[in-house]
Amino acid sequence: MLDSMVTFDGVTRRFPPDVTAVDEVTLRVRPGDRIALQGVSGSGKSSLLALMVGLDRPNAGTIAWPGLEKGPLRPGQIGIAFQSACLLPSLNLAENLALPWLIARYAGDPGRAVAEALDLVGLGEMADRLPSELSGGQALRAGVARALVTRPRLVVADEPTGQLDGETGRALIGALLAWAEANGSALIVATHDAAVAARMDRHWQMSFGRLTEVLAGEVA
Amino acid sequence: MKRWIAGLLARRMLALGTAALGIALAVALTATLGLFVLDSAAGMTARAVSKVGPDWQVQQQGADTANAMAALDATIPAHRQAVVDFADISGLTANVGGTVQTTGAGKAVGLDLPAYAAMFPGQIRLMTGSLQGAVIAQQTAANLHAAVGDKVAIQRIGATPVEVTVAGVVELPQADQFFQQVGGMTRTGPSAPPDNVVLLPPDSFAASFGAQLDSAPQIAWRQLHLAIDHTLLPPDPVAALTQSQGLARHFEAQVAGGAVLADNLSARIDGVRQDSLFARVLFLFLGLPGVAVALLLTARITGTGHDRRRAELAILQVRGMRSAALALRMAAEGILVAGMGTAVGLALASTLAKAMGLGFGHLWAWGLAIAVGLGATAVLYGLPLRSDLARPARENLLPAPSVGALGQAWRRMGLDLVFLSIAASVYFETTAQGYHLVTAPEGVPVAAVDYKSYLAPGMLWLGAGLLILRLADWGLERGRGVVAGLLRPVAGRYAPLVAAGIARDRRRIATGILLVALTFSFAVSTSVFNTTYDGQALVDAQLTNGADVTVTGTPDNPAQPVLDKVAATRGIATAQGMMHRYAYVGTDLQDIYGIDPAKIGQVTTLSDAYFQGMTAKAAMAELAAVPDGVFVADETVKDFQLVPGDRINLRLRMAGKADYAVVPFTFAGVVREFPTAPTDSFLVANATYLAKMTGLPLAETVLARANGDPAVAGAAVRAALSGRPDLKVTDLTETARRIGSSLVAVDLRGLTALETGFAGPLMAGALGLVLALGHIERRRSLAVLRALGGGAACIGAFLWSEALVVLGFGLAAGLGLGMVLAGALVKMITQVFDPPPEVLAVPWLLLAGLGLAGALAMVLAVLWALRSPRETLAFALRGGTDG
């Protein structure tokens, strides 16, 4: 148990009037995990991730982060790439990416970390662009890059390849995996793309809020 | 439809409510200001005619009294009248203390003096003695050195002198009017009233001048002085003038040449007619911007809901609703806002009007207010709806077409500069010498405001508004580094990001700055104008009255002996004596004032404008240094070719001697105006020197400074001196009311209270609204910040920074614009100031209070945004786009 990063124990999240988005989920994330989270639309993926990163609270059950330090989870220990890019429209990419660095109160200038993150997702040339000057896919990639700036121990990405063509999507996942490797971080990716899921070590399947782990060898 | 409206009310209560509130403010402001101006115009008529004295002076032509009386009765059933006879005399002679004094030509008047004084209060003021018997005017008494009980011979023209015994000395405060020439030649300006006047009881006049009255109309004539029932007149000066002139014409037609008429009533109303027009000008100059600001704020609210309304429209369009029903349903929101806003506004206005004691009967004001309420909502909801209805559903689902291209065209065209230069050129034309903003030609019932002059403040307002937009825009972009530096205390490490964000959002933020600036400028311009005007009215009154409280005696009856008593009266801080005598400069008799230059400043205010080529302080220092120094009028300097240091000989009355004797003085400088001094030539010298040279040490006048309300102090002094009816006690408040143009009497303090009463909520509303709507429009961004882990420090950095930028730049721009507007207004209506103010008086405390109200609203708006509910987080995480 000591090497658990996040644990869910019988976690349930209901929304009024009668949706149970997450239903008695018990799980464990370990350092270095590469997890794919799959399931049909509306099965509760985003809801689960929101609980995991501390954006939402369960109606029942407990969530713990034994592998992380006490204090704020976001953005220093957990980085999130939202399902939509969620960039601030009045800040350019470099400024948007600097935000987590500043919020986490990291010392020094965020410039290098920001440039590296942008390079990683292939947007190195676009630091000065405003979100409105990006394509949907570019904006999503910027959102992924923003999750990496603070070098968090856990990165959660909600459908990062949703709007990308196959090749760009593959490149992005490759870069994410390489970054996680180099950084020793755990990675959870919600995705509808089997090819993306195939590059992960663990496979979680959601259906009507229930989570099952598909072990290696079984067919998804 | 009913369900739709019920739904609207339930779901959109806040949006509809705030929009209705904006409309209500505009409506209430229009109505109360309108009531105020119309009511004060009515008050002007009442006040003006209350002091008119005889409304008509009817002078008989020929002996047919019956005819004239019949015509009067036919024209004005409700009137009272007094018979007043006049006769020219060649002079008066008195033998006092062994010397004989003779005056020049003058007039004898025959009338029932006690009855006349009762019928026309304020026209006859008894100085000493009684009204029963022969009475002489104050100046005549001075000229003759005659007092009650002395014998005076009246030199009749073409007849032997008759002798009368002086029973009393009176002052005729409105001698100009009383002795005016009636009929005959048209008057060219007021003719000087005679210095030498004796008033006789009717029988005594008849005995001495009866024959002349019958046979020599060029020497003696009879007038009827009429008191007309003023309740016959309509309250509005313009209408009242038409009516009173109509009466006069009717009478002249009836009497058919049997009498001529001096229509004092119309002349008085004529005088205030101009003031009532000025009141109207002020209403527009000062009130209109307030109404405009309220409407701009409302537009900001309705603009925010526009996309939602378009989406609703699109859904109904898709469902295939027919266009008439569609239009009605979509218009429901606007109709609701118009109805609620106008009703609440009218209710608010009537509450305020009741509290301020304003009359309700001015339909004009109510009508205008209703028109503003309905018209504004029609424009704000109707026009956008019309173009939305013409568009297909799918276009209505897209965000509103940007007004960008059209809305920005003014920048390229430099419309701000165009407006400002039009404002400047009209302003310079209207403030040029000899220009009159309001013309009310005497006697002509048409009176006019030069409406072109409205262009100056109007264009200034528009041009400055656009310029503020341009400058805010430019400053937030170019001054990004400076802004970041300024924001560091609130934004900390986020400052560069925040400044960058503000620079990119500058269009939206500049609009907010503009709204705040216009609101504040409304408050600044009205309060600065009103304070300046109020202060100037006081300066004017102080110049006339001399001090807060003034006790006036005469050379024979100086006020100095009561100085200590006055000084010791409650409410009086300090008192000083001032000599007021007469001196001959050559053959010209002028007023001379003897002062203590070191102490006069303790009791009255000397303005630098009173002296030519030096400050008041320097003038007093000069007088202190030169014991025999004298300040003289500019005219006298020209007449006698004086240069500083010249000797100038005056003739003054000496103690124990009846004659005037020469006293040498040294010319010290030019005085233009002085407390209590008349508008024509006069002299100012050292009291100690006057006392030493004439042997008459007592000051005729006592000036006192009150340590509180001058009216209260005046009443106390009056009570303390009740045993001395021969001394006249006047106070500043009473004088201000008496001499001020009737515009002063339109208690501007009431107007200030009213306008700042509106400015407060507008100020708070503007800031709260601008910021709150800004937060609502950007709530997704705030949710993103929160989702990224940003706490109060991070979100607060963005919110506080923007709020402070809007508040700071808005207040600064508003202060600047308000001051310029107030300055321009003061200059443009300088016609009503006498003398014009030297500087603008700024009620800093009041403005600071308004700024604070804005700051408070800002704090509340930011705190509200900071505690934004948890659910907004869902926005950031689920579907949709940024923005």
Ligand SMILES: Nc1ncnc2c1ncn2[C@@H]1O[C@H](COP(=O)(O)OP(=O)(O)OP(=O)(O)O)[C@@H](O)[C@H]1O
């Ligand atoms: N804030 C909320 N209020 C009410 N219902 C919600 C809320 N958030 C999610 N839901 C509901 O919970 C269920 C799960 O939603 P969630 O966004 O987790 O699905 P998802 O698996 O991420 O789907 P997708 O693949 O389309 O992103 C859905 O039925 C959704 O409607």
Ligand SMILES: [Mg+2]
């Ligand atoms: Mg999802």
